[in-house]
Amino acid sequence: MRLLGIFCFLCVFLSCQEDAEQEKKYTYLDLEIPENFPLPVYDIANNRPTQEGFDLGKKLFYDGRLSSTGVISCGFCHIQEFSFTHHTHIVSHGVNGALGTRNAQGLQNLIFMKEFNWDGSVPHLDAQPIVPITTEVEMNESITNVLEKLKADPQYVEDFEKAFDNGEIDTENMLKALSQFMMMMVSADTKYDRVMRNEGSTFNTEEQQGKTLFDTKCASCHSGVLFTDQSFRNNGLPIDPQYNDIGRKRVTGQDNDLYKFKVPTLRNIAITFPYMHDGRFSTLKDVLDHYDNGVANTENIDPLFVNENGLGIPLTENEKDLIISFLNTLTDDNFILDSRFSEF
Numbered sequence: 001m002r003l004l005g006i007f008c009f010l011c012v013f014l015s016c017q018e019d020a021e022q023e024k025k026y027t028y029l030d031l032e033i034p035e036n037f038p039l040p041v042y043d044i045a046n047n048r049p050t051q052e053g054f055d056l057g058k059k060l061f062y063d064g065r066l067s068s069t070g071v072i073s074c075g076f077c078h079i080q081e082f083s084f085t086h087h088t089h090i091v092s093h094g095v096n097g098a099l100g101t102r103n104a105q106g107l108q109n110l111i112f113m114k115e116f117n118w119d120g121s122v123p124h125l126d127a128q129p130i131v132p133i134t135t136e137v138e139m140n141e142s143i144t145n146v147l148e149k150l151k152a153d154p155q156y157v158e159d160f161e162k163a164f165d166n167g168e169i170d171t172e173n174m175l176k177a178l179s180q181f182m183m184m185m186v187s188a189d190t191k192y193d194r195v196m197r198n199e200g201s202t203f204n205t206e207e208q209q210g211k212t213l214f215d216t217k218c219a220s221c222h223s224g225v226l227f228t229d230q231s232f233r234n235n236g237l238p239i240d241p242q243y244n245d246i247g248r249k250r251v252t253g254q255d256n257d258l259y260k261f262k263v264p265t266l267r268n269i270a271i272t273f274p275y276m277h278d279g280r281f282s283t284l285k286d287v288l289d290h291y292d293n294g295v296a297n298t299e300n301i302d303p304l305f306v307n308e309n310g311l312g313i314p315l316t317e318n319e320k321d322l323i324i325s326f327l328n329t330l331t332d333d334n335f336i337l338d339s340r341f342s343e344f
């Protein structure tokens with residue numbers, strides 16, 4: 001009987017503790033998945049975005065203190081106006097102007113992605129920020145130092161307190177907050193989407209013809225509403241002796257991954273120039289010229305580019321213009337102007 005009493009006491013005690021934790025009030029954010037989109041890959045239930053966590057993530061995203069020099073924030077290389085790319089920079093540059101070797105990717109629809117970076121080196125969105133923070137040519141800082149800086153700031157102490165049950169300023173919470181900010185970046189309000197969802201928009205003749213060409217010539221890799229099948233492939237870029245980036249092989253060590261890169265999304269592509277992992281092309285016309293007559297027979301070239309007449313995807317000048325008209329329907333003006341994501 002007495003044992004039972006102690007047991008009950010323990011239960012009450014434990015549930016009291018739980019209540020204390022639950023007392024924290026969060027404003028949960030609605031993460032609407034557009035009806036023409038697939039299910040998210042990111043386990044949202046495990047890090048449900050709240051206003052408090054999102055605001056903290058946004059503050060971290062735009063805070064130069066995440067870098068060793070105090071001035072290079074995530075937002076320095078990921079500029080909203082250009083769908084979070086490092087506009088005009090062929091390869092991104094970080095602390096003290098140090099040059100990286102790759103073009104900064106856009107940030108959008110990340111919760112639908114299985115792997116991150118051009119070579120898929122990061123398998124989870126929460127782990128992604130560790131790479132830029134600790135990379136010498138990017139933010140060149142250690143996570144320990146970043147956490148120390150945050151702990152020294154009473155405002156951050158309060159922000160973490162508000163955003164998380166345990167209120168700790170630690171790696172897990174910092175990464176979760178950054179993810180809460182980035183997971184809300186769903187870009188699905190383009191002309192293309194409005195046509196696909198029958199929301200009253202229609203393609204003009206060029207856009208429609210461009211779409212038909214795109215569907216037959218490009219969509220085997222740039223497939224579905226995300227415009228990527230998320231595979232790694234070699235699209236025949238001539239080897240650049242300056243960087244000689246080995247691509248996916250860097251991750252797997254496998255020779256058959258040499259020169260393969262993640263098929264990138266084409267959403268917001270009109271505004272995310274320059275193009276390719278090393279930013280070698282400045283216009284969409286350059287990209288289409290590459291597919292038409294610039295494809296090089298490097299190791300592991302994708303079989304789709306090898307045909308009886310040679311290499312690449314033959315395209316007339318008119319066909320290139322039509323495809324570009326279609327690609328221009330993939331720009332989401334509301335996303336790049338969305339004040340939820342802007343620095344100020």
Ligand code: HEC
Pocket residue numbers: 061066072073074075076077078092093094095100102103104105106107110113115116117118119128129130132133137138139178
């Ligand atoms: C110095 C410029 C720079 C800074 C600063 C930077 N990034 Fe990046 N980011 C890049 C580059 C370049 C890539 C592509 C890297 C690669 O492929 O190896 C990238 C890739 C990414 C990706 C992967 C996108 C995808 O589609 O796979 C995410 C997410 C990301 N960055 C988030 C962040 C966050 C969060 C921060 C701040 C903690 C940050 N970045 C800071 C340049 C930068």
Ligand code: HEC
Pocket residue numbers: 214217218219220221222232233234235237261262263264265266269272274275276277278284287291302304305313323
């Ligand atoms: C066999 C697969 C494949 C096909 C077919 C293909 N692409 Fe690509 N595409 C890729 C890969 C892989 C990359 C990234 C290559 C890199 O950066 O090394 C890419 C990159 C691009 C980029 C640059 C994106 C960026 O963010 O920098 C554009 C634009 C593009 N492709 C458009 C097209 C168009 C238009 C077609 C049809 C004419 C097409 N692609 C056909 C695989 C393909």
